[in-house]
Amino acid sequence: MKMNIRSMPVNNRTLGRPRGIKRIVLHHTAGVFTAQAVANLHNRMRVSYHYSVGNDGVVARHVAENNQAWHAAGHNVDSIGVALSNSSAGGQWLVSQRSVDLAVELLRDIARRNNLLPLRVGVNFFGHRDLSATACPGSHLHGRMREIADRVNASAATTPAAPAASRYRLRAILRQGSKGNDVRELQRRLNTLRHAGANGRPLTVDGNFGANTAHAVRVFQRANNLHADGVVGQNTARALGWNWQP
Numbered sequence: 001m002k003m004n005i006r007s008m009p010v011n012n013r014t015l016g017r018p019r020g021i022k023r024i025v026l027h028h029t030a031g032v033f034t035a036q037a038v039a040n041l042h043n044r045m046r047v048s049y050h051y052s053v054g055n056d057g058v059v060a061r062h063v064a065e066n067n068q069a070w071h072a073a074g075h076n077v078d079s080i081g082v083a084l085s086n087s088s089a090g091g092q093w094l095v096s097q098r099s100v101d102l103a104v105e106l107l108r109d110i111a112r113r114n115n116l117l118p119l120r121v122g123v124n125f126f127g128h129r130d131l132s133a134t135a136c137p138g139s140h141l142h143g144r145m146r147e148i149a150d151r152v153n154a155s156a157a158t159t160p161a162a163p164a165a166s167r168y169r170l171r172a173i174l175r176q177g178s179k180g181n182d183v184r185e186l187q188r189r190l191n192t193l194r195h196a197g198a199n200g201r202p203l204t205v206d207g208n209f210g211a212n213t214a215h216a217v218r219v220f221q222r223a224n225n226l227h228a229d230g231v232v233g234q235n236t237a238r239a240l241g242w243n244w245q246p
C-alpha cells in the first residue's frame with residue numbers, strides 16, 4: 001500500500017544536497033495544526049520541514065528531499081526534517097497515536113529511499129533537541145523515538161519495496177543520438193549512481209544521448225561486468241534496475 005502524501009510546497013529551502021542525505025530529524029509543531037496550517041506557518045516564517053503530519057491525519061510534503069529544508073540550524077545540509085503536529089499544546093506536548101502510526105509509515109518510505117535502514121536513534125535518527133538547545137520534539141515524542149525506529153525497521157523487513165511493475169520500463173534500445181524521456185530517465189539514473197560523463201561531471205539531464213552519456217553508460221557497464229559498448233539494451237536496462245519490455 002502506497003502512502004498518500006499531499007504536496008504543499010513552500011519556498012523556504014536551499015537547493016541541492018552537496019553532502020547527500022545521512023539522517024532524519026524529528027520535530028513537533030509546538031501546537032495543534034493541520035498539515036495545511038503547517039505550510040501556512042512556513043510561508044510566514046523562515047523555517048520549513050520536508051514533511052509534516054497534521055493533526056487532521058494529512059501527511060504533506062513541503063520541500064523535496066533533494067533540497068535542504070530549514071528545520072534544524074546547522075544540521076540542515078544532510079538531514080530530512082519531519083514534524084508531527086501535537087494533539088494538545090504544552091506540558092509533554094502529546095502527539096496522537098494516529099500521527100505516530102502515520103509517521104512510522106512515512107519514515108519507512110524516507111529511510112528506504114535514502115538507504116537509512118536500519119533507523120537508529122542517535123546514529124541516523126535524531127530529535128531536534130539532540131542537536132540544538134530546544135524542547136522540540138517535546139518529551140512525549142522524544143521518549144517514543146526508539147519505539148518508532150523499532151517499528152520502522154520491523155515493518156521495512158516485512159513490507160515489500162516497490163514492486164517490479166512500478167519500475168521504469170524501457171521499450172527500445174538507447175544509444176548515442178537517441179533523444180527524449182527515456183534518455184532523461186537514463187541520465188537521472190546514472191547521476192544517482194554517480195557515473196559521471198567524459199568531462200568528469202554529472203550528466204546534464206537534457207534528453208540528448210551524447211558523448212558524456214555514452215561515457216557514463218560504458219563506465220556503468222564495466223562496473224557491472226557487461227559488454228561496455230555504451231548501448232542500453234536488455235542487459236544494461238536490467239542492471240540499471242529497469243524492466244526491459246520492447
Ligand SMILES: [Zn+2]
Pocket residue numbers: 026027028071128134136137
Ligand atoms: Zn524542531
